[in-house]
Amino acid sequence: MFGNIAKLSTVASLSVKGLGLVLLCLLAMGCDKELYSYVETIKYEVTGTASSVHITMHSASGNVEELNDISLPWSKEFEPNFYRDDDDYKVYSAYISAKNNGELGSVVVSIYRDGKVIQTATSSGAYVTATVSQKVHRFY
Numbered sequence: 001m002f003g004n005i006a007k008l009s010t011v012a013s014l015s016v017k018g019l020g021l022v023l024l025c026l027l028a029m030g031c032d033k034e035l036y037s038y039v040e041t042i043k044y045e046v047t048g049t050a051s052s053v054h055i056t057m058h059s060a061s062g063n064v065e066e067l068n069d070i071s072l073p074w075s076k077e078f079e080p081n082f083y084r085d086d087d088d089y090k091v092y093s094a095y096i097s098a099k100n101n102g103e104l105g106s107v108v109v110s111i112y113r114d115g116k117v118i119q120t121a122t123s124s125g126a127y128v129t130a131t132v133s134q135k136v137h138r139f140y
Helices: 002-028
Strands: 042-047 053-058 064-070 074-078 090-100 106-113 116-124 129-138
Touching: 042 053, 042 090, 053 074, 090 106, 090 116, 106 129, 116 129
Parallel strands: none
Antiparallel strands: 042 074, 042 106, 053 064, 053 090, 090 129, 106 116
């Protein structure tokens, strides 16, 4: 009887150690905690030397919103409304695109997650467009 208890204790100890090893491996493989944790805010930012831009973006609710003849710099910060994807995860699809309305200048678009840049793109020249997008997950 005591032999069976000792075997169960050894198996339980190995299982806990194995679980810890699996979790350590998952962390080491790069589960990006910046994209897979609680999200407070998303911020869109458009900068550059263009005189004005046309902006297309996803709003806080995920709808497409357009703004025209916007002077730079420009930014918008909000708390995103998450939806459930096909895998039943809570996600928000951040997206912003800015088109230079003129023949000169540059356009830089960025997406921030809780104050940290997660995507950025730059375009220079006449009527160019810079676009960034990022699916942001919430697990809880």
